[in-house]
Amino acid sequence: MFAHTALRQRCAKWLFATGLFLLLGACVEKPSTLERVKEDGVLRVVTRNSPATYFQDRNGETGFEYELVQHFADDLGVKLQIETADNLDELYGSLGKPAGPVLAAAGLVSSARRQAQVKYSHPYLEVTPQVIYRNGRPRPTEAKGLVGKKIMVLKGSSHADQLAELKKQYPALQYEESDAVEVVDLLRMVDEGQIDLTLVDSNELAMNQVYFPNVRVAFDLGESRDQRWAVAAGEDNSLLNEINEFLDKSQKNGTLQRLKDRYYGHVDVLGYVGAYTFAQHLQQRLPKYEKHFKSYAKVEQVDWRLLAAIGYQESMWQPEVTSKTGVRGLMMLTQRTAQAMGVSNRLDPRQSIQGGAKYFMKIKAELDDSIQEPDRTWFALAAYNVGSGHLEDARTLAKREKLNPNKWLDVKKMLPRLAQKQWYRQTKYGYARGGEPVHFVANIRRYYDILTWVTQPQLEGEVAEGNLHVPGVNKDKPAEQSPPM
Numbered sequence: 001m002f003a004h005t006a007l008r009q010r011c012a013k014w015l016f017a018t019g020l021f022l023l024l025g026a027c028v029e030k031p032s033t034l035e036r037v038k039e040d041g042v043l044r045v046v047t048r049n050s051p052a053t054y055f056q057d058r059n060g061e062t063g064f065e066y067e068l069v070q071h072f073a074d075d076l077g078v079k080l081q082i083e084t085a086d087n088l089d090e091l092y093g094s095l096g097k098p099a100g101p102v103l104a105a106a107g108l109v110s111s112a113r114r115q116a117q118v119k120y121s122h123p124y125l126e127v128t129p130q131v132i133y134r135n136g137r138p139r140p141t142e143a144k145g146l147v148g149k150k151i152m153v154l155k156g157s158s159h160a161d162q163l164a165e166l167k168k169q170y171p172a173l174q175y176e177e178s179d180a181v182e183v184v185d186l187l188r189m190v191d192e193g194q195i196d197l198t199l200v201d202s203n204e205l206a207m208n209q210v211y212f213p214n215v216r217v218a219f220d221l222g223e224s225r226d227q228r229w230a231v232a233a234g235e236d237n238s239l240l241n242e243i244n245e246f247l248d249k250s251q252k253n254g255t256l257q258r259l260k261d262r263y264y265g266h267v268d269v270l271g272y273v274g275a276y277t278f279a280q281h282l283q284q285r286l287p288k289y290e291k292h293f294k295s296y297a298k299v300e301q302v303d304w305r306l307l308a309a310i311g312y313q314e315s316m317w318q319p320e321v322t323s324k325t326g327v328r329g330l331m332m333l334t335q336r337t338a339q340a341m342g343v344s345n346r347l348d349p350r351q352s353i354q355g356g357a358k359y360f361m362k363i364k365a366e367l368d369d370s371i372q373e374p375d376r377t378w379f380a381l382a383a384y385n386v387g388s389g390h391l392e393d394a395r396t397l398a399k400r401e402k403l404n405p406n407k408w409l410d411v412k413k414m415l416p417r418l419a420q421k422q423w424y425r426q427t428k429y430g431y432a433r434g435g436e437p438v439h440f441v442a443n444i445r446r447y448y449d450i451l452t453w454v455t456q457p458q459l460e461g462e463v464a465e466g467n468l469h470v471p472g473v474n475k476d477k478p479a480e481q482s483p484p485m
């Protein structure tokens with residue numbers, strides 16, 4: 001009886017312990033993907049090393065995908081760890097491996113072929129596949145026109161899938177898939193005439209058009225498609241749900257738009273014609289004057305690319321231009337300004353740049369102390385164009401309208417009033433073509449953005465020539481060793 005009871009008690013204990021163990025087992029069963037990421041404190045992401053995704057510049061890691069995924073890691077409160085894959089097969093294959101990346105962020109377009117391997121997120125960027133040809137060569141206008149051309153695309157890409165589809169219709173179609181190149185290499189090969197055509201997505205072209213003046217869109221190949229992030233098909237949905245919430249939020253709060261403007265906005269801003277004109281001038285004209293911009297930027301302690309942007313707005317880097325009003329030279333100095341700055345020959349580009357740089361910094365220093373950066377730079381640019389007196393009038397009008405006279409956003413609303421009698425008659429300096437400085441500043445800001453993007457950051461005391469570079473091209477070398485374009 002006693003033994004029996006003891007046995008029963010032992011059994012009960014055992015059962016209890018086992019039950020608890022099983023129960024515990026159920027509770028601590030494999031943590032979800034999201035829990036794992038948070039516990040590790042690291043979000044492992046795989047991407048591609050290219051200007052449209054992820055690359056290193058002298059300031060460190062950058063790129064559209066990099067920035068977006070960094071925001072996501074910040075939201076999760078974890079560190080970001082990036083690894084790169086050499087080609088798309090390797091990229092997709094790396095997902096779902098133990099201790100491997102949990103997320104692929106690489107400008108991926110969902111592909112039926114990959115559905116068994118991965119689950120895709122909500123879309124974050126709409127892109128259109130485009131056939132790219134070289135200006136001056138015959139331009140195909142439809143799919144049939146690809147037959148007989150030398151074509152190269154990225155191996156394993158959605159563009160390769162598209163060509164494989166087309167080949168069913170046009171068996172004579174030939175193309176090469178390469179995993180030894182990146183998108184910029186394909187565009188360069190078209191630009192230099194080594195291949196006839198390639199296929200890239202519209203965002204990749206938008207980003208690179210300013211480097212490749214001969215590259216043109218032949219036609220859009222098919223409908224626009226959505227780029228998405230991907231997680232391994234075998235993962236639970238915890239991370240994917242979090243990703244989708246994050247992407248939806250980034251759409252709503254403007255984060256995505258800001259990134260699109262920053263990385264892919266150059267063509268929107270310049271238009272395609274403007275973008276390749278700019279690319280041409282960047283290659284053919286800027287190198288002649290770059291050393292002057294740099295040396296006088298150093299003297300005046302200003303970013304040389306801002307001076308170069310002023311020069312582009314004023315003369316498109318042409319030293320001999322003259323405006324209708326008799327203003328002359330690369331930096332468009334008036335007779336009076338030239339005299340005040342000690343410039344004897346306005347058509348001499350070196351003198352013009354020297355005088356322009358000196359004048360810009362002089363009027364900037366004279367601005368009211370209450371105007372802070374970056375507005376201070378925009379005000380100085382406006383004064384460069386319309387004169388300090390008229391700018392001061394616009395600030396006075398802003399005060400009267402209860403606007404902030406120290407904010408460019410407010411004062412630029414007042415400047416066009418200087419051309420209307422009802423307003424300029426109330427001002428100290430009277431009539432001015434007040435709309436001109438508003439465009440002037442907006443344009444210079446765009447050129448400056450592009451120049452900061454396509455050139456190396458200025459080094460202390462640097463006066464070296466030819467430091468334009470294509471980001472991400474020389475992946476194995478530090479960016480500063482990139483050859484000039």
Ligand code: BLG
Pocket residue numbers: 314323324325327331332333334336337338356359383384385386387388389
């Ligand atoms: C600027 C002067 C300012 C001057 C204003 O005109 O020229 N800037 C320079 O010389 C660098 O000094 O201010 S003031 O001295 O206080 O009166 C106002 O007179 C030059 C502007 C004029 C403008 N481009 C630099 O931005 C110009 O040429 N406009 C005419 C355009 S069009 O050809 O007639 O259409």
